[in-house]
Amino acid sequence: MFRTTILNRIEETTIMAIVRVETIERAVEIAEGCLAGGVDCLEISYTLPNAGAIIQQLSERYGTKLLIGAGTVLDSETARLAILTGASFIIAPNYDAAVCKMCNRYQIPYMPGCTSMTEMITALEAGAAMVKAFPISSYYGPTLITTLKTPTPYLPIMSSGGVNLENIDEWLSSGVDCVGVGSLLTTGTKEEIAENAKQLKLAVVKHSSRNKSL
Known part of the structure; x- marks a missing residue:
């Protein structure tokens, strides 16, 4: 899958599930719930040692039905291992030049966590596909994105934290x-996850429809 194809799919889906699980059984339950609700993009966090195995097993089970990436990737060694297991994108809480270089080499989108505008521009110039506003998005809320986009409207930004069913419209706007x-x-039964995913995705669809009508 080409880098541009992956990015287009992330942008189209808009909602990404941040997943930390200890067993493949729970990972499948979460994946099934997300898919049932229309969310097909999952980040499997390397905060747990079995992340690579989870990514590989989900990739083999669902193929292109799911877009699966690796999160909390702090170094280039972990990035390469994640790519080998089938990760379609790499996300981190920080920016690392070696990880960025590794991802660019294999044409895998890299989304590093950045706090300042300087960090974001540095990452973008180095080849990052998108920047993750972390940990500042949960602190400042949706107004952060508007503030960042004012001087740099071309900057692709992913939020991390602070999103719920009540404010999803604000984030999209x-x-x-x-x-x-x-x-x-990631919490609750498959059915509860599916319902939450459905509501989040519905907000995305409504927002997209409004923009097209303008």
């Missing part, structure tokens, strides 16, 4: 390109 969602899409 702010101009955010992708919304990272944790507990809403």
Whole structure:
């Protein structure tokens, strides 16, 4: 899958589930719930040692039905291992030049966490596909995206934290390109996850429709 194809799919889906699981059984339950609700983009966090195995097994099970990436990737060694297991994108809480270089080499989108405008521009100039507003998005909320997009409207931004069913419309209206969602899409039964995913995706569809009518 080409880098541009992956980015287009992330932008189209808009909602990304941030997943931390200890077993493949729970990972499948979350994946099934997300898919049932229309969310087909999952980040599997390397905060747990089995992340590579989860990515590989989900990739083999779902193929192109799911877009699966690796999160909390702090170094180039982990990035390469994640790519080998089938990760379609790499996300981190920080920017690392070696990880960026590794991802560019294999044409895998890299989305590093950045706090300042300087960090974001540095990452973008180095070849990052999108920047993750972390940990500042959960602190400042949707107005952060509007503030960042004012001087740099071309900057692709992913939020990480602070999104819920009550404020999802505000985040979408702010101009955010992708919304990272944790507990809403990873807690509860498959049916509860599916319902949350459905509501989040519905907000995306409504927002897109409004923009097209303008």
